[in-house]
Amino acid sequence: MIDAIRTAMATIWRGAPRAGANVPAPDAPARQRVTVPAPVIGNTLAVGTPRDPRVVRTLVVTFDPFVPASGRRLSAHLGWFDPERSVAAYAADVAEASHGEMVHHLVEHVVVDGLPAQADGFRYDVDHFLACWARRSGFHQPDATDYDAILADFDIVSRVNAGDLDEAWILAPPYMGFHESHMVGPGAFWCNSPPHRPGRSWRNPAPTRRFVVMGFNYEREVGCMLENLGHRTESMMEMVYRGVPEARNLWTRFTRYDKVAPGRSALGNVHFAPSSERDYDWGNRRPVHSECDAWRDFPALEAPSRVVTCDEWGGGDMRLHHLWWFRHLPHVAGDVDGILANWWAYVRDPNLVDCG
Secondary structure (H helix, E strand, C coil): CHHHHHHHHHHHHHCCCCCCECCCCCCCCEEEEEECCCCCCCCCCCCCCCCCCCEEEEEEEEECCEECCCCEEHHHHCCCCCHHHHHHHHHHHHHHHCCCCCEEEEEEEEEEECCCCECCCCCCCHHHHHHHHHHCCCCCCCCCECHHHHHHHCCHHHHHHCCCCCEEEEEECCCCCCCCEEEECCCCCCCCCCCCCCCCCCCCCCCCCCEEEEEEECCCCHHHHHHHHHHHHHHHHHHHCCCCCHHHCHHHHHCCCCCCCCCCECCCCCCCCCCCCCCCCCCCCCCEEECHHHHHHCCCCCCCCEEECHHHHCCCCHHHHHHHHHHCCCEEEEEECCEEEECHHHHHCHHHCCCC
8 A cells, every 4th residue: 555655646746747837917926837636546545536534635836936047946956855856755755654544635736936925025036035045144034924925826715615625735945934834714723833813915715614734945855844744743632632631641642752751651742752852862872661562553552662762763864753653643443532543634634623
């Protein structure tokens, strides 16, 4: 099944047709639209239609302007990661690590020949941005993107309301002011950023359901994209388990690491592996006891604790740690104390989170 996922996602992105650039509005950057077909993952996974609840219908918008001096897009001009390849790799990683419980149907990829507007109306042109980047200073403040304009320019709210989309990914260079994840809609709550509040530039219909806008920096690798999803996961599960006493709080138990629970670690969290002593210390080689194996048999949680080292999760590699952590998230049918035993359902659909 895993091989089928990777093959399907790679085929989709190698074979995506490219249309010619649209004629832009006078005050908007030019756009190149790419329509991506729905993935066919294989009979084993059995997610043949976008209406399968495990399939997340996703719009991808990449702000990657051409640089006149080189005739190449900004990402290539600066030798950064190829946004299209990163999107394909990230989607494949999530499908695999979630055991097929979160599969992205990449509905459309819009490549924008320009950079996004900031909340105060400022917009970089590519030469100004490159000058700031060369000296690593002079970047615009406040560093905050205009989410209202993004939602309107790409008709995201209307498409979510109509059931055509479930979330959006925005790829851009650094200093564009995007949150790693940002929730919009009725009852929106903290999702590694404050819930969205419409501002003066709101030109959208009222959202009828919650959705998440992911922000990815294409200067950074796929491991950072997974980290964004990891913090989204933490936000969802902290909301799901809020108010549950510690003795029955399975999220608290899942995220234990040795520094805060000596001898009783489980999986840790996105920044702290079981052996970590500080943020991002995924390569700490000290051996610790962990009940990580028990979470592969959720909700029984009967496998004994054992001694583990960072070799289990990649020896300090960000991407490998995050994949290891994601693979242990519960993903079975049923519920435990009224909370779904498939935690991926909450990660992919914030409307399932009870905010009452």
